Structure formats: structure tokens, C-alpha cells
Amino acid sequence: MYPLKFNNIYFDKIWGGRDLEIFRDNLPEGNIGESWDIACHPHGTGIVSNGDYKGKSLKELIEKEKEKVVGTEISLDRFPLLVKLINAKDKLSVQVHPDDEYGYRVEGEPGKTEVWYVLEAFEGANLVVGTKDCTKEQFVEAIKKGSFDQYMNRIEVKKGEVFFVKSGLVHAIGEGVIIAEIQQNSDTTYRVYDYNRGRELHIDKALETIDFSLKGGKSKGIKVEYPGYTKTYFCLCEHFALEKFDITNNLKDISDKERFYILTCTEGHGKIVYDEGELNIVKGESVLIPATLGQYSIKGNLSVLKSYVPNIEKVEKEILESCTTS
Structure with a gap:
């Protein structure tokens, strides 16, 4: 075995941009919001780009080499992690991810806990990590009015900062950042509010999964x-x-x-x-x-x-x- 690189899997997003061109020269056209770089998910699986396994998918490689790739303590049934870069030119939706119990029961896949590393922070860069001074009842009322700012724990961020986002924590990636995100291998997101951009919301599921006791903040390390x-x-x-x-x-x-x-x-x-x-x-x-x-x-x-x-x-x-x- 040898160190493995994979072709980038790019996704055009309504809130995306072109900032990945700072260090990449292979972006397709469009507002690129996400690059899945280590991925083995039905919505995107990486293809090896170097060495003897070039052209094989990560799924095929694991099926062939098994523990040689993932290790003896990692299940072969589902690759556990997803690593992506996120370029937010505009703010993402206010959202939440379920835990494993809810995710498997309702969506048929794991929940999603993730961690963010701020790779680049431009003018006005910010993130929302959790709520502040907010009960479930107040949050429901804010959904009806479409007014969340007073309840959002919005933080101005700098390059190199790290934020842990546990399943159940309300969050949003604000405009002006490139984030390296390491997460559970899940693509389940429940949008609570999307700034009237016309995309589907998942309010009932979100309210079932939000943990208002969770507090978000910068990881000091x-x-x-x-x-x-x-x-x-x-x-x-x-x-x-x-x-x-x-x-x-x-x-x-x-x-x-x-x-x-x-x-x-x-x-x-x-x-x-x-x-x-x-x-x-x-x-x-x-x-x-x-x-x-x-x-x-x-x-x-x-x-x-x-x-x-x-x-x-x-x-x-x-x-x-x-x-x-x-």
C-alpha cells in the first residue's frame, strides 16, 4: 500500500464561489461550494488519482484490499469519515444534523458530528455555532418570523481557528470563509432557515434533533x-x-x-x-x-x-x- 490521493468531487452551490482557485487550478465552472476530497458515499465517491490503483474508486479499493486500507478496527461496511473543503461566498442556511440514533432510524445513514478548520478567512468572515439565550419555544417563534439573529451565537473567525460541531448543535457557516471540514460519513442536513432562497426546509425534523443545551465555541487545543x-x-x-x-x-x-x-x-x-x-x-x-x-x-x-x-x-x-x- 502507498499514500492515496483522489480526484476532487466538486459541487455547485447557491452560496458557493471561486475562492478555491487561490490554491487549485482544476475548478469547473460555477459557484463551487464544496470539494469532497476523501469520500466514499452514495452522493460522491473518490477516484484514486495516483499510483497502481489510479482509476479505482475508494469503495472498490476497500472491497479489494479490505483491512490493508482501513485497518482491523474499522468496519468494512461503511467508510466512517468524509473530508471536504467548503467555500462560502454567501452564508449557508441555519441548520442542524441528527445524531446516529435518529439518523439511522429516519434517514438510513449515520448522524453527523463534524469539526471545522478555518483554512481562509476573508473580510467579515463568521460562523454560527449554537444558539444563545434561546428556548425551543423562542426558536419556533423565530422560525415563524424568519428572524434569528438575536438567538444565533455568531462569531467572527480567523484563519487557523477550529470549531467542533456536535450533532444537535444549531449552526451555519457564514460568508467569507474556506473551511476544511472533517465529519462523519453522512449527507443529512436539516435546514431551519435559508434566507428565502426557495430551497426545501426541514423544520419538523430539525426541531426533533436540536439540542438547545449544547454550547459552541472555538477549540483551544x-x-x-x-x-x-x-x-x-x-x-x-x-x-x-x-x-x-x-x-x-x-x-x-x-x-x-x-x-x-x-x-x-x-x-x-x-x-x-x-x-x-x-x-x-x-x-x-x-x-x-x-x-x-x-x-x-x-x-x-x-x-x-x-x-x-x-x-x-x-x-x-x-x-x-x-x-x-x-
């Missing part, structure tokens, strides 16, 4: 210094872990036979060097590290997100040991 790089632990939950490496020279790592990794470059450029070769990685690209890759290095001056489905106890122990020895 735990940073640990190492020779040649820093590592920041941003979030850890049953669905995924997110870490960030700021590399100034060389980071040595090894794959985990129990699980795959996904690396997403957020700044700079470099190379992933492994036993049988090397692979360039630049800002905006994601690479799947198969469970059986073995030892590899990331060389260059770059920042990289690492996402994966964790063994929570194992990661918690790693964090404690890192903080103790650093």
Missing part, C-alpha cells in the same frame, strides 16, 4: 513541542480525532494497523516519504494513509491536519504522556 514540529490536539470523540502538525523540517510517523489516517495540508507544501517512494502534498490537498503503509515522514515547511477514528483511551494516554514529558 493542547500544543506539544517536538524537535522540527509542533503537535496540537484539537478534538477527540468517538467519531474522529483531529490533530494539527506545524512542521518546519521533518516529522517521522508510522501507520496504525488498526486504523487509517487522513492528512490535509492547510499551509505550505512538502513531501510524504515512505519505503517505496514519495508523494508531494500542497495546501488544500488531502491524502489517505492506509493502515498498512508502515513508517513514513512528512518533510518540508507546512501545516497538516491529521484525522482518524480513534481508540479514545489510547489517545488520552498519549496526550497525558506528551504533556508530562514536554
Whole structure:
């Protein structure tokens, strides 16, 4: 096995734009709102773009190589993660995602918990993460009036900030941002309000899934210094872990036979060097590290997100040991 890149899957959205052209030269025409970069979903499945498996879909690759790709602790029935870039030139709808129980029961697919990394923030960039001083009754009244601003926890954001969006949390991506989003492999979204753009709303389902007790905010992370790089632990939950490496020279790592990794470059450029070769990685690209890759290095001056489905106890122990020895 070797590090895998995939063709970008682009989606034209009413709120999209052309900002991905800052670091991409393959955008199709239109207002591009989303690029699915590591995906294995009925609405979009990535096609390998490099190496011996070029032209195979991620679904086909998993069916052929099984645990060699995803790892021994990851179910072969459904790839667990979806990694995308979102370009919001205009604000997205006020929305919510269900949890797993509701998602499987009503939609036949998992719920959606996600995490946002602000890849670019332009003038006026903002996000909505949760409600404030709002009961369900007040929210229903706001839906009727189409007036939400007083209840929205709207935050001005900067490049490099991270926000954890749990299922059940009301949220909206505001205008003027490019977001790297790591999420459960689900495409279920319930729109509550869409600024009179004529798209379908899902108010009844949304009201059944919103958790008004949830509070949203910026993830501060735990940073640990190492020779040649820093590592920041941003979030850890049953669905995924997110870490960030700021590399100034060389980071040595090894794959985990129990699980795959996904690396997403957020700044700079470099190379992933492994036993049988090397692979360039630049800002905006994601690479799947198969469970059986073995030892590899990331060389260059770059920042990289690492996402994966964790063994929570194992990661918690790693964090404690890192903080103790650093």
C-alpha cells in the first residue's frame, strides 16, 4: 500500500464561489461550494488519482484490499469519515444534523458530528455555532418570523481557528470563509432557515434533533513541542480525532494497523516519504494513509491536519504522556 490521493468531487452551490482557485487550478465552472476530497458515499465517491490503483474508486479499493486500507478496527461496511473543503461566498442556511440514533432510524445513514478548520478567512468572515439565550419555544417563534439573529451565537473567525460541531448543535457557516471540514460519513442536513432562497426546509425534523443545551465555541487545543514540529490536539470523540502538525523540517510517523489516517495540508507544501517512494502534498490537498503503509515522514515547511477514528483511551494516554514529558 502507498499514500492515496483522489480526484476532487466538486459541487455547485447557491452560496458557493471561486475562492478555491487561490490554491487549485482544476475548478469547473460555477459557484463551487464544496470539494469532497476523501469520500466514499452514495452522493460522491473518490477516484484514486495516483499510483497502481489510479482509476479505482475508494469503495472498490476497500472491497479489494479490505483491512490493508482501513485497518482491523474499522468496519468494512461503511467508510466512517468524509473530508471536504467548503467555500462560502454567501452564508449557508441555519441548520442542524441528527445524531446516529435518529439518523439511522429516519434517514438510513449515520448522524453527523463534524469539526471545522478555518483554512481562509476573508473580510467579515463568521460562523454560527449554537444558539444563545434561546428556548425551543423562542426558536419556533423565530422560525415563524424568519428572524434569528438575536438567538444565533455568531462569531467572527480567523484563519487557523477550529470549531467542533456536535450533532444537535444549531449552526451555519457564514460568508467569507474556506473551511476544511472533517465529519462523519453522512449527507443529512436539516435546514431551519435559508434566507428565502426557495430551497426545501426541514423544520419538523430539525426541531426533533436540536439540542438547545449544547454550547459552541472555538477549540483551544493542547500544543506539544517536538524537535522540527509542533503537535496540537484539537478534538477527540468517538467519531474522529483531529490533530494539527506545524512542521518546519521533518516529522517521522508510522501507520496504525488498526486504523487509517487522513492528512490535509492547510499551509505550505512538502513531501510524504515512505519505503517505496514519495508523494508531494500542497495546501488544500488531502491524502489517505492506509493502515498498512508502515513508517513514513512528512518533510518540508507546512501545516497538516491529521484525522482518524480513534481508540479514545489510547489517545488520552498519549496526550497525558506528551504533556508530562514536554
